[in-house]
Amino acid sequence: MEINNSHISSIMWFFKDRGFDDKSIQVMFKKCKRLEGLQRERANENWDYLISIGIRERKLPSVVAKCPKILTLHLDEKLVPMVQCLATLGTKPGEVASAITKFPHILSHSIEEKLCPLLSFFQVLGVPEKQLGKMLLLNPRIISYSIESKLSQIVDFLASLGLSKEGMIGKVFVKNPFIMGYSVDKRLQPTLEFLKSIGLTELDLQKVTVNFPEVLCRDVNKILRPNFTYLRRCGFEGGQIAALVTGYPPILIKSINNSLEPRMRFLVEVMGRRIEEVADYPHFFRHGFKKRLELRQKLLKQKNIYCSLSEMLECNQNKFLLKFGLIEQFA
Numbered sequence: 001m002e003i004n005n006s007h008i009s010s011i012m013w014f015f016k017d018r019g020f021d022d023k024s025i026q027v028m029f030k031k032c033k034r035l036e037g038l039q040r041e042r043a044n045e046n047w048d049y050l051i052s053i054g055i056r057e058r059k060l061p062s063v064v065a066k067c068p069k070i071l072t073l074h075l076d077e078k079l080v081p082m083v084q085c086l087a088t089l090g091t092k093p094g095e096v097a098s099a100i101t102k103f104p105h106i107l108s109h110s111i112e113e114k115l116c117p118l119l120s121f122f123q124v125l126g127v128p129e130k131q132l133g134k135m136l137l138l139n140p141r142i143i144s145y146s147i148e149s150k151l152s153q154i155v156d157f158l159a160s161l162g163l164s165k166e167g168m169i170g171k172v173f174v175k176n177p178f179i180m181g182y183s184v185d186k187r188l189q190p191t192l193e194f195l196k197s198i199g200l201t202e203l204d205l206q207k208v209t210v211n212f213p214e215v216l217c218r219d220v221n222k223i224l225r226p227n228f229t230y231l232r233r234c235g236f237e238g239g240q241i242a243a244l245v246t247g248y249p250p251i252l253i254k255s256i257n258n259s260l261e262p263r264m265r266f267l268v269e270v271m272g273r274r275i276e277e278v279a280d281y282p283h284f285f286r287h288g289f290k291k292r293l294e295l296r297q298k299l300l301k302q303k304n305i306y307c308s309l310s311e312m313l314e315c316n317q318n319k320f321l322l323k324f325g326l327i328e329q330f331a
Helices: 002-017 022-031 033-037 040-052 060-066 075-089 095-102 104-108 111-124 129-138 140-144 147-160 168-175 177-181 184-197 202-211 220-233 238-247 256-270 275-280 289-302 309-313 317-323
Strands: none
Touching: 002 022, 002 033, 002 040, 022 033, 022 060, 040 060, 040 075, 060 104, 075 095, 075 104, 075 111, 075 129, 095 104, 095 129, 095 140, 104 140, 111 129, 111 140, 111 147, 129 140, 129 168, 129 177, 140 177, 147 168, 147 177, 147 184, 168 177, 168 202, 184 202, 184 220, 202 238, 220 238, 220 256, 238 275, 256 275, 256 289, 275 309, 289 309
16 A cells, blocks of 8 residues: 555656646546556656657647546557658658647547547548648547447438539538537537528538538527528528628638628728629629738729729739739839
């Protein structure tokens, strides 16, 4: 008993030496019973190794607090092989360390039983080899998802929209790996039903999903419906809102106060335009407010030039200046 108490005391001091307080240490011991048998030598080895692969020392306590189990893993048999495997998937320095910092549990999973089957699953969906690592390191939590009960359900949902399992679904995952973390029943399906209810067709839904999958991930009642209501309040009719969403889907997830409202006010009060013009050119909401909208409106007004929104905004700055003879004025 004394030996056990002495051992635990040694580990307690290991944590205290690294800035952990008593409360956080207790939480970690409750979270990971294996800490009770942890040798200080192994804890030191693993701690130093994690620093050596690029995890910042000031962030390491929070990494360990999230997953104290990583200090108990065998360095040469578990940690090093997984880090080396992840390194083969990365393309930029620091990607692996960043992924571990975000989701340290990735180190506790098995390469053979979890990582390899997961990579094979995505390859079957047509995810290019170069994109596999990017996807996994951007959202390392993916490794914790069950292929059978979680990922396959997401694939079936996307297939029900008419997306092919041999490429299109893989593109959606690459574009937004975080979509895999959402519940089909609680989030994706309700969002889909809402988009249908405002007039989007099956083809529209496919385009939204492939090009802006993040829209599907947002909460209907907290984000999408308030944005829809705001657009109605601005005077847009049902068909116009459907056209706006189809033309520029992020309009449903942009901040009303910081993005939509300032642009609508500028459109009507400063530019003196009708809202119908935006319905014809939904990408109006895509352009930067200060550097593009305000600046170009000011330049055109000085020359007393009037043009459509697409003519004004769609081209880059040099083409815009050439098109309207504004080179000398802007120089």
